[in-house]
Amino acid sequence: MAIDTLDAPVIDHERVFERVQRRAWITIAAPLAVIAYLTYTWFAFGVPELLERAQPDRAVILATDSVAYKVHVVKDFRRDEVDVAIEGERTATYAPDDYPDWVVVDGERIEVDLGQGYLVEIAGQTARFTVPGYGTIVSTAVADGVETQLPPGPVPEWLRDDPRKLDARPSLDRRVQVTRTKIEVHNYFGGWENFWFPFNSQLHGMSIGQLYALALSGDRLDPQTSNLWFIVNEFLENPDWQHGHVFVALFETIMMAVLGTITAAAFGLPLAFLAAKNFTPSLILRFTTRRLFDFLRGIDMLIWSLIFIRAFGLGPLTGALAIAFTDTGSLGKLFSEALENIDNKQVEGVRATGASQLQRYRFGVIPQILPVFVSQVLYFLESNTRSATVIGALGAGGIGLVLVETMKTSRDWENTTYIIIMTIVVVIAMDQLSSWLRRKLIEGK
Template identity: 75%
Template sequence: MTAATLQPGFDSQAILEQIRKRTAFTVAAPLLILAYFTYTWFAFDIPDLLERARPDRAVILATDAVAHKVHVTKDLRRGGVSVAIEGERTATYAKGASPDWVQIRGDDAVVDLDEGYLIEITGNVIQFTVPDYGVIKVTATKTGVETELPPGDIPEWVKDDPRKFDARPTLDRRVQVTKTKIEVHNYFGGWENFWFTFNSPLHGKSFGELTSLAMSDERIDPDQSNLSLIVDEFLSNSDWQHGAVFVALFETIMMAVLGTLTAALVGLPLAFLAARNFTPSFLVRFGVRRLFDFVRGIDMLIWSLIFIRAFGLGPLTGALAIAFTDTGSLGKLFSEALENIDNKQVEGVRATGATQLQRYRFGVIPQILPVFVSQVLYYLESNTRSATVIGALGAGGIGLMLVETMKTSRDWENTSYIIILTIIVVILMDQASSWLRKKLIEG
């Protein structure tokens, strides 16, 4: 006997049809996904993007983000050899105080880049010794440069142009020659002059020396204590602008806090008007809900641009943009939480003879408090990141400083510094909000 005869209502054809449909879906779904990715590949012109991509440039920027370079420069017009960190005039070594890997002899120099890489500068000629390749000779002329390379193919790390010679055999060594100057770059790990500027009286001192100096009664500056001098020299560092960065971070945090709290305080009473069990009037509920849709339907960045045009640049415009957008989002969440409360608790408070305000205070608010606290704290964390983006548009704060450092590749290490500080702030906000949520809800 078959299974069909043993089980009444058993339809083998229906089972087979379901199997065919599932098989067809299993095959069709990957094909549709593949077709979509194929379409986007050509619609977004990915091949052209890959062709124009410059991974070597990305590697250089990544190197500049975690390292600094020392420039050895010979001016072929005025004469003389100078050694400076990042090529800055304010970070130029004094005569006779050059690093030990640079030997200056009048207007000539010998630069030892380690591992066999050696550069000899004589007049307007350099000889660059490269291990496993040979010696490159470059002569600067009145019209450009003349290059003599070892026999064989020209390596990829050499850019031999009649106007400019550029060689970068390794990521941390580079030589450039034009008709006006010869420049050697030697890279070192770490951020240059992070604590104090090159010309600061505290530059180069160890942590132990600074600690001893802070506790010493013998002052470097008679007008202020050594501890005050250390703090002042650190915050007023012109290269890293620590003081300005900390102020900008504080502005960003305040922008997020003010915007989020304003949205919560405005959204909560409006949520009562949008909740079905608190506002019987359909027109009022409809109007408030559409207001929520309107303010949250326009992106925070758009609101920021509108308020910048209306009120000018500043953190207030960012706070208003956050407040407008989050009023709609939090108001909608609060109204849904109000519609799902347990009416038995409200009736219990009503039975005690409580007023309507007291019923809200003791019967409603305790029920929606977990939702209120968790959502407000979550939006506060999110808005800390959003305030950075809004600030980049002109609202101020750390976002504006971040954009300024990204305009040139010279300040890429400053960009890394600001990004790291922003991530630290977001982590601290996350930890603080988790602690507050636990205290307010569970405690």
């Protein structure tokens, strides 16, 4: 049987080879370009210098402080007193007859058992710190500093022996410091101490069952108020954790996001009609409105916040205005695009009934863009809840400002963790609420 070769395709081997060669070069050049870019940014952004300045041990300490608390055992030579306090607070100081069982005070002799063989013995102005696997460190406070005797051998990294101060931290949860004025021992414990009630509160240490029974009891702890309100007030007015202040700041943040988003939607929708070409024949008016949207959303929300803080001072209103200005530009652009894509047949049908222009907008246009309107507004509301936290950190108030205040000192790092967790909870709640509203308003479920 003869094969007809007239219809067989002619293969241009040279062109095929060039195409394969080009793809091979692209396959090689693309990874090399990425590697070159990453190498450039590595040095341009100063990553090596950043790594040199990094303090991973400091990060570990802060992480420990965020999930644990420490009890200070201090012998002050100037006051000739011994204090045992949580986080070193005067308001959380144990009474001499109520010291923890791992602290024994017998006249001038103090014994602090840090567990697992770690033992601190204080006699006069001398501290003996026994460290398993290393030996006993003997340090004495003198007039011009400290005199320290170390076990033979190399000095470990966790020990800082200085003529002015001894600082020994063999583990994250144990620390001994000796200066010429005092001897201080830190013992760490997991959890957030005094989270529910202050140390000196009548409710401190009560279980949930005891609190429930107290709330129902007719015997009032405070004759001026009920036990239930007394419990709530003690919790909210906790001076260490400031729950009431945190809740008010969270409410300010939510209100900042809600007010800013609603204001942006209220101004963005009418302006969107002016930017849509099927509703505004004037080219100049459309161009002006669209450039206004570009101007509003082209300036970042943080910049708007700084401008309004300088203009109106600190407060949640400045944050709400920053959100409103930025989102007016973003929502206006989205709404105008939605208006340009509507089905004009529905508008013509409403017009055929003799409806006015306002009625045509109400019954022919709004129902078509309502799903986009609701969906975008709810999404921006959810996003602005996070943005309001950052804006608040600049001085607009809310939970962001409280967060920055707690981060100024390392001693409040557990409060910082608490505020971050509460912020995440609020963001998750807003996300769930917006999803529920979308289902109700758009899907009809």
